Amino acid sequence: MSSSFHLLICGGGIVGKACALALARSGLDVTLLGACPAPSLPAQDYAQRIYAINAASRQWLDALRVWPQVPQDRIEPIRAMHIRADGAQLVFDTRDTQGEALAWTAESDAIEAALDLALRFERQVVIDPAQASQISRLPDASGWQVKTRDDRTLHADLLIGADGEHSLVRRVSGIAMDTHDYMQRGIVAHFHCAAPHEGIAFQTFADGGVLALLPLASLHGRHQVSLVWSAPEALAIELLALPPEALAQRVEAHLPALGARHLGPLRPTGAAAAWRLQRQLARRTAGEGLVLIGDAAHRVHPLAGQGLNLGLQDVQVLAHVLQQRAAGQAPADARLLRRYARARAEQVLALAATTDALARLYGGHSRVPAPLRALGLHATNALPPVRQLLTRYASGLPYLVS
Numbered sequence: 001m002s003s004s005f006h007l008l009i010c011g012g013g014i015v016g017k018a019c020a021l022a023l024a025r026s027g028l029d030v031t032l033l034g035a036c037p038a039p040s041l042p043a044q045d046y047a048q049r050i051y052a053i054n055a056a057s058r059q060w061l062d063a064l065r066v067w068p069q070v071p072q073d074r075i076e077p078i079r080a081m082h083i084r085a086d087g088a089q090l091v092f093d094t095r096d097t098q099g100e101a102l103a104w105t106a107e108s109d110a111i112e113a114a115l116d117l118a119l120r121f122e123r124q125v126v127i128d129p130a131q132a133s134q135i136s137r138l139p140d141a142s143g144w145q146v147k148t149r150d151d152r153t154l155h156a157d158l159l160i161g162a163d164g165e166h167s168l169v170r171r172v173s174g175i176a177m178d179t180h181d182y183m184q185r186g187i188v189a190h191f192h193c194a195a196p197h198e199g200i201a202f203q204t205f206a207d208g209g210v211l212a213l214l215p216l217a218s219l220h221g222r223h224q225v226s227l228v229w230s231a232p233e234a235l236a237i238e239l240l241a242l243p244p245e246a247l248a249q250r251v252e253a254h255l256p257a258l259g260a261r262h263l264g265p266l267r268p269t270g271a272a273a274a275w276r277l278q279r280q281l282a283r284r285t286a287g288e289g290l291v292l293i294g295d296a297a298h299r300v301h302p303l304a305g306q307g308l309n310l311g312l313q314d315v316q317v318l319a320h321v322l323q324q325r326a327a328g329q330a331p332a333d334a335r336l337l338r339r340y341a342r343a344r345a346e347q348v349l350a351l352a353a354t355t356d357a358l359a360r361l362y363g364g365h366s367r368v369p370a371p372l373r374a375l376g377l378h379a380t381n382a383l384p385p386v387r388q389l390l391t392r393y394a395s396g397l398p399y400l401v402s
């Protein structure tokens with residue numbers, strides 16, 4: 001592609017960095033704005049943000065030669081997931097897949113560092129750490145003008161918004177966003193546990209929210225789990241005010257309900273952090289000379305651990321669509337951008353609807369009686385084909401672009 005075509009990605013989180021890498025590998029020149037190197041990993045414990053990476057993301061990151069650069073001793077395969085509620089249990093395990101694991105837990109900073117390393121060898125990527133401060137459409141509609149906080153002006157023929165939940169790109173595009181506030185916060189903390197977790201992720205619906213313990217790889221011979229507690233606002237404020245040891249005790253009180261009594265006692269490895277939980281769906285993910293990817297396009301409830309995976313699949317599809325363009329067709333061609341938007345709509349809507357339904361079903365205001373919910377879990381558990389279908393969709397594999 002001639003370097004007179006300017007492709008600019010705004011936002012250098014995991015999705016933005018992965019997008020820069022994938023597009024450069026398909027032969028495009030890319031400027032990545034707002035990208036800083038990932039912080040180095042703490043030696044003794046885990047960095048705060050942990051992600052469950054599904055099979056489709058892992059396979060794709062493998063193909064990009066990024067996954068092998070993530071320290072393998074800090075990755076844990078999730079071999080089973082035990083979901084308990086209202087006295088019923090639903091178990092997903094590797095028998096439901098043809099793969100070795102349902103997903104893998106890895107640190108956000110470790111994945112970003114592996115992307116940084118890969119990007120260092122890509123001559124077609126210009127990494128610019130500046131943030132965009134103003135974006136406007138050029139009067140002749142030939143592209144976008146992007147002003148940076150350090151007072152420079154850049155030009156983009158195709159602008160890719162990878163700038164997260166408060167996306168400036170989305171705001172200037174005029175694309176509307178449907179937002180639902182779950183009135184919950186996702187509390188994250190890590191704990192040493194007394195016994196091995198055997199690669200099991202435990203999840204229960206409690207106190208109007210969702211409490212999950214994800215398995216982490218043992219570091220220095222110590223077993224560890226990561227908590228994601230999607231707690232209603234008032235409870236979240238109360239939990240966040242607790243010292244780490246007291247929070248550990250509150251989590252311990254739920255170990256029997258999780259079916260994980262053997263993990264206690266829990267010892268905190270640091271302070272908790274929290275994120276407000278919202279469902280946000282952009283009504284369109286493509287506009288004139290512009291596309292949205294990652295959290296700029298969609299945010300879903302974290303109970304299924306799929307937000308980042310969705311963003312990475314946006315990138316795969318976008319890279320594929322741009323690579324398949326006809327000779328002489330510009331990457332900003334409206335037909336290509338619409339093709340990307342259409343290709344992403346189904347998976348994003350299906351996942352948003354599923355996570356939303358579960359969050360509401362088990363939220364504090366659910367009208368569905370507990371025995372009926374228990375019957376639903378029992379029934380799903382008793383039907384291997386249904387479990388296999390759900391596992392397959394959660395793996396992202398049906399949407400993997402070859």
Ligand SMILES: Cc1cc2nc3c(=O)[nH]c(=O)nc-3n(C[C@H](O)[C@H](O)[C@H](O)COP(=O)(O)OP(=O)(O)OC[C@H]3O[C@@H](n4cnc5c(N)ncnc54)[C@H](O)[C@@H]3O)c2cc1C
Nearest residue numbers: 011013015034052132163164186294295305306307308309
């Ligand atoms: C509690 C919790 C647990 C989760 N667990 C999982 C999980 O297990 N698995 C999973 O797949 N997902 C999970 N998610 C979702 C996941 O965190 C997000 O989907 C993912 O971080 C989105 O990545 P992103 O790169 O799109 O956005 P971000 O990570 O928000 O990155 C956006 C980037 O854009 C930059 N930026 C912003 N504005 C500008 C600007 N004006 N100019 C330049 N740059 C800009 C920012 O600095 C940032 O670097 C979880 C979410 C929560 C809240």
